[in-house]
Amino acid sequence: xxxxxxxxxxDLVKLIPYGRVTxxxxxxxxxxxxxxxxxxxxxxxSQSIKHNLxxxxxxxxxxxxxxxxxxxxLLYMQQxxxxxxxxxxxxxxxxxxxxxxxxxxxxxL
DNA sequence: CGGGTGACTCAAA
DNA sequence: TTTTGAGCCACCC
Numbered sequence: 001x002x003x004x005x006x007x008x009x010x011d012l013v014k015l016i017p018y019g020r021v022t023x024x025x026x027x028x029x030x031x032x033x034x035x036x037x038x039x040x041x042x043x044x045x046s047q048s049i050k051h052n053l054x055x056x057x058x059x060x061x062x063x064x065x066x067x068x069x070x071x072x073x074l075l076y077m078q079q080x081x082x083x084x085x086x087x088x089x090x091x092x093x094x095x096x097x098x099x100x101x102x103x104x105x106x107x108x109l
Numbered sequence: 110c111g112g113g114t115g116a117c118t119c120a121a122a
Numbered sequence: 123t124t125t126t127g128a129g130c131c132a133c134c135c
Contacts (some may be wrong), residue, residue: 005131024117028130034118039131041116046133048116060117067116 001084005031012103016057019084019092020101023061030103045070056080064098 008031016022024037033039040058044067048055056077060066068077068091078088087094 025119028117033130036130036132037117038115038129039117040113042132043116045116054115058116065116070116 001103005036005070006047008052009040010053011074013044013048013053013055013058014044014051015103016054016101019086021059021063021081021096021099022045022059022101023059024054025061026100026102026104027058030107036085041067045049054080055062057084059093059096063093063100065091065093 009027012027012030024040025034027040028034028037044053044055044058047053055067055089056065056071058067065077065081065088068074078091081088081093086099093099
């Protein structure tokens with residue numbers, strides 16, 4: 001254990017506010033490793049269920065539900081987001097920029 | 110120990 | 123403009 005990156009990702013994802021989405025890159029950057037966005041995705045696939053993380057609020061930088069294939073079913077991610085007021089078209093978040101939650105900016109410390 | 114993989118991203122050709 | 127290649131971090135074989 002002790003993998004800070006690992007734990008930090010889990011912790012940060014839990015902080016994503018309702019009706020908002022963020023990106024792997026934003027999370028990675030917030031943790032100081034802007035280029036390890038892949039690891040972020042790996043953390044989700046590995047711990048999202050255990051920690052019950054709102055992984056559906058994490059998409060790639062284009063607002064695409066790139067990880068939907070890893071959910072219980074292919075519509076889970078989209079349904080969850082729509083349930084929170086977001087609109088998904090072609091596996092992409094409509095007005096993604098408006099709903100984008102950047103920990104680096106909004107999670108000001 | 111070495112090599113491969115992944116829910117990504119950026120830069121170069 | 124589209125397509126490649128490389129980087130980065132952690133896990134698995």
